[in-house]
Amino acid sequence: MTKKVQITLACGDYEIVRALKEGEISPDGIDLTILTEMDSTTRHWRFLRNREFDVAEVSLSSYIAAKGRNLPFAAIPVFLHRRFRHGFIFTNTASGIREPTDLIGRKVGVKNYLVTATLWQRGLLESEYGVPHTSMDWYAELDEDVDFIPPTGLRLHRLADDKSVEQMLVDGEIDALLHPDLIEPVLRKDPRVGRLFPDYKRDEIGYFERTGIFPIMHVLGIRPEIVERHPWVPINLYQAFTEAKRIAMERMENPRIVPLAWYREAWEEQQAILGDDPWAYGLGEQNRKTLETAVDYAHQQGLIDRKLDLSDLFLDLSQGRKRGDKHRV
Incomplete structure (x- = not known):
């Protein structure tokens, strides 16, 4: 054999x-x-x-x-x-965030900073909508896949083990959440959580037509x-x-x-x-x-x-x- x-x-x-x-x-x-x-x-x-x-x-x-x-x-x-990523930027509906620039100065959660979904989301917010990644305070739930020391100017906070970025969004402890997947509050249709881009498919098609990028x-x-x-x-x-x-x-x-x-x-x-x-x-x-x-x-x-x-x-x-x-x- x-x-x-x-x-x-x-x-x-x-x-x-x-x-x-x-x-x-x-x-x-x-x-x-x-x-x-x-x-x-x-x-x-x-x-x-x-x-x-x-x-x-x-x-x-x-x-x-x-x-x-x-x-x-x-x-x-x-x-x-x-996956296109406009549809996975979530907001607390009481935060007053209605457009991308409203994220400036806000508290934003991520599962972890290095995750690819949020790399693309931060990139498109900065390049397409004028929202610098350094203009927000970041709250990460998980450790990184590789060791990562935040560079000067990046405000990155590690959450305690008992903290969930999804629940923090619902409770208003953070204003927005960049996530790789559909989050449970959205699946439950929790009114406290919405999308930054409600018509995300249209925005994603427009992004592809402008850039030719399917992330x-x-x-x-x-x-x-x-x-x-x-x-x-x-x-x-x-x-x-x-x-x-x-x-x-x-x-x-x-x-x-x-x-x-x-x-x-x-x-x-x-x-x-x-x-x-x-x-x-x-x-x-x-x-x-x-x-x-x-x-x-x-x-x-x-x-x-x-x-x-x-x-x-x-x-x-x-x-x-x-x-x-x-x-x-």
Whole structure:
């Protein structure tokens, strides 16, 4: 029997990885043990702090911060999670915040400062709406995925273990909350909590039309000793994830598999606005712009003390000009 390299992969349970998880496809020469039961924040911590997995879906901003500190990690340009972020800026409805500039001078909560969602949210508030990230007092609930010393001018406070930024927002202890997910008060329709951008979909479409950016949340991190021992593994993993996404998209095109009345219309709307493959992997022109913007935001917000080139962040997956696209015998 052919011996394969044993690799442990931790990632989310996404449709675009289903073919890998279920064994419909497998990376050439690799035997994957796939872990999908962790929440994102736990997975990021366990990879970046404890190095528990060979390969892991990991926070883009925390990975950038880790590379800025020369920590031993590598990554390939596989982006399992993207999300527009206007709809995840929440306010206490009694705070009087009606527009972005009302955030200036306010108390704003985050799960943790390095989380990618809030990197993008702070970036768009500053670049699109004139709200400097240093104009607010920040309150973070969780420890960071990598060690982080706030730069001069950043007012960042760590909360006690018994404090929740969601409850603080409801109680009016903070004025606003930048969050990666839908928060419980919104799901409960608590009248004390609203959105900074009530018509967030319109604002997100406008942002994409102005910038061409569909924000990338996560990259695929790899422990460098795996690359050193088996330099062919990153390319074979990239090919397998690309094929898994192709299978997923082909399957998702059929509206019968999703219990939504207007699913097909949503699929066609996405194509009309974002293009044929907004979930593309690799370092094509649009992804490069998105990633370079994230690096600029990370530098601007004090996550890193120097700008990093994309070649510093991602492994070279080149197989030579016009090579690697087709298998020939």
